[in-house]
Amino acid sequence: MPYDYLSGREFLLSGGGDGGTQYDLEFFYFYPLSPNLAIVPSFYTIFNANNFNSNPTVFIGNIRTQFSF
Helix, strand or coil, rough: CCCCCCCCCCHHCCCCCCCCCEECCCCEECCEEEEEEEEEEEEEEEEEHHCCCCCCEEEEEEEEEECCC
């Protein structure tokens, strides 16, 4: 869970939010193709983005290739 910053709002670009707390949820799967190569698809969901209750939920999908040496 990212920080929830309520004091010192004048120092933050976003103004510190409207009292909401941002939550991040991550799902990923490690799919090995060989001993040195893997594909890692992931999905992120961000609730109350930037500590604003009024911001919509953000959904992010990602595919990563991982090389091991």
